[in-house]
Amino acid sequence: MGGVYLNACEWEVAMPVYNYVCKVCGAHFEYRHSFQDADQPTMCPNGHLQTRKVLSVPSVVFKGSGFYVTDHRAKGAVDKGN
16 A cells, blocks of 8 residues: 555546445545555555545636637637627
């Protein structure tokens, strides 16, 4: 297991973050490890190996006026201006 438990100040490392819940004690925790280790068992901070990965929705926010206009607008569409 080559990962690290996360604290609020440890978001600099460029590896994916996985959310887990422990089936024994119910602890929810985040664990950062490489894609290669994603299927390896992950121990909870209390020492239990009975954990499962929790899927979550990514937080992506598109701001500004250019995303739809430049990437997904129908060819030949006319901007009517607001």
